[in-house]
Amino acid sequence: MSGQTDMVLVNKKGVRIDGRKTDEHRPVHIEAGVLSNADGSAYLEIGKNKVLAAVYGPRECHPRHLQDPTKAIIQCKYNMQAFSVSDRKRPGPDRRSIEISKIIAEALEKVVLTELYPRASIDVYIEILQANAGTRCAGLTAASVALADAGIPMRDIVPAIAAGKADGHVLLDLNKEEDNYGQADVPLAIVPSTDEIVLLQMDGNMTREEFDKALDMAFGACHDLYEIQKAALKTKYAATKGGEEDE
């Protein structure tokens, strides 16, 4: 988020470097139940981002001192693979991945009925296989599909997407160049049935009007993603049901 580049990120016709309009998100593809050894899983692509999410649990919480006698805890590990970016990322946890793991777990805690599973742990693993900006939102969107795929009771599933500002324009779903050279990035995650916000961050600067416009765009796109999340789960269950009937 340097805000400085000679690159034209949005041309005079309002078209972005990847051909999108300012209020358009990248193409999204979600598949549920892609890992047979996890209790629930999902694979998600949004533009060039490629993300895998796996869920285990509810299961006994380790380390035991983290157990909560009133509810399950959600332990999330967001990890960016060394090969996920063009400059190799140093493997292992860093401040950024610890922060992202924490905010994703906090967003998921708002929808999972954790009170049904005292002392348990629900473990969520997010692997970023390919990154092109927006991976925390992509990871959270995939993780909530994986939780639903695991059959974990939830109030709703959570879609997430960022909006921001680059080249002086308010843009939906910033790509890597727009994120690197842009002026602001605002990741948002909501509970679509109530429009409650479960994640909102902001990096950079925008006016109040620009912020409101970015938030409006991100809310609309979250509702689009929600439909794709539900469709992925329906496809998985239609396939499973067909398989069971065949047996």
Ligand code: UDP
């Ligand atoms: N990035 C990178 N190396 C890193 C961290 C991030 O190349 O160690 C890139 C990656 O493409 C990522 C983007 O920078 O998607 C934006 O990162 P940010 O921290 O804003 O999180 P994100 O937008 O992925 O949620």
